[in-house]
Amino acid sequence: MRDTLRIAIVASSRYPIAQPFAGGLEAHVWHLTRALTLAGHEVTLFAGAGSDLPVDSDRLRGELFEPSAAARSDVSMPQLEALQDHHAYLSLMLSFTNNPGDYDVIHNHSLHYLPVAMGPAVETPMVTTLHTPPTPWLESALTLAPGTRCVAVSRHTAQSWSHVLGDIPVVHNGVQLDRWPAGPGGDDLVWFGRFVPEKGAHLAIEAAQRAG
Numbered sequence: 001m002r003d004t005l006r007i008a009i010v011a012s013s014r015y016p017i018a019q020p021f022a023g024g025l026e027a028h029v030w031h032l033t034r035a036l037t038l039a040g041h042e043v044t045l046f047a048g049a050g051s052d053l054p055v056d057s058d059r060l061r062g063e064l065f066e067p068s069a070a071a072r073s074d075v076s077m078p079q080l081e082a083l084q085d086h087h088a089y090l091s092l093m094l095s096f097t098n099n100p101g102d103y104d105v106i107h108n109h110s111l112h113y114l115p116v117a118m119g120p121a122v123e124t125p126m127v128t129t130l131h132t133p134p135t136p137w138l139e140s141a142l143t144l145a146p147g148t149r150c151v152a153v154s155r156h157t158a159q160s161w162s163h164v165l166g167d168i169p170v171v172h173n174g175v176q177l178d179r180w181p182a183g184p185g186g187d188d189l190v191w192f193g194r195f196v197p198e199k200g201a202h203l204a205i206e207a208a209q210r211a212g
Contacts, residue, residue, distance in 0.1 A: 006042045008103040009033055010110050013060045013088045016050030025131045028173045029109050046092055061088045089114035096122045113141035119148050127151060133160035
């Protein structure tokens with residue numbers, strides 16, 4: 001086996017992997033892609049346009065799918081962006097299926113259902129990192145593809161998927177420790193994050209109130 005791997009990293013089709021990051025998923029993929037590239041691997045990033053990484057990227061959307069007038073007039077026509085997401089991931093997964101020798105491993109970070117649903121048809125080894133608790137379409141796909149290799153970014157995320165996947169490994173998001181040195185400390189309390197229940201802002205407020 002050669003030391004250099006050809007790695008395909010699949011991210012969001014809507015958001016570039018660039019600073020300022022849209023969220024933790026994009027930040028993690030940015031750092032992971034850079035680290036793998038610096039380690040000497042050949043990395044191809046499939047993500048939304050505008051990524052600022054020194055790798056072959058912006059390949060997920062390709063040419064945006066534009067439905068015909070007849071298709072647009074059908075009562076089943078979904079939101080255009082959702083249809084374009086579907087077309088982008090369908091095209092990508094078919095390319096993986098039809099060209100199994102292009103990559104040594106595929107690392108899926110997207111929240112779309114198609115990479116998971118079509119993963120069993122791909123010969124190339126693929127792992128999916130789950131960044132969030134269950135969403136309806138992704139849960140549906142994983143229910144029908146229980147053999148999918150998955151890891152979770154936290155114990156909370158792994159537990160939230162246990163009803164579908166059982167026990168899965170946890171691989172925490174990496175942190176560049178030299179960018180986050182320990183400070184001198186102080187009397188103030190700080191919480192930051194996205195305002196959703198699982199981030200625990202309410203617990204931070206309660207702790208601050210108890211501390212006076």
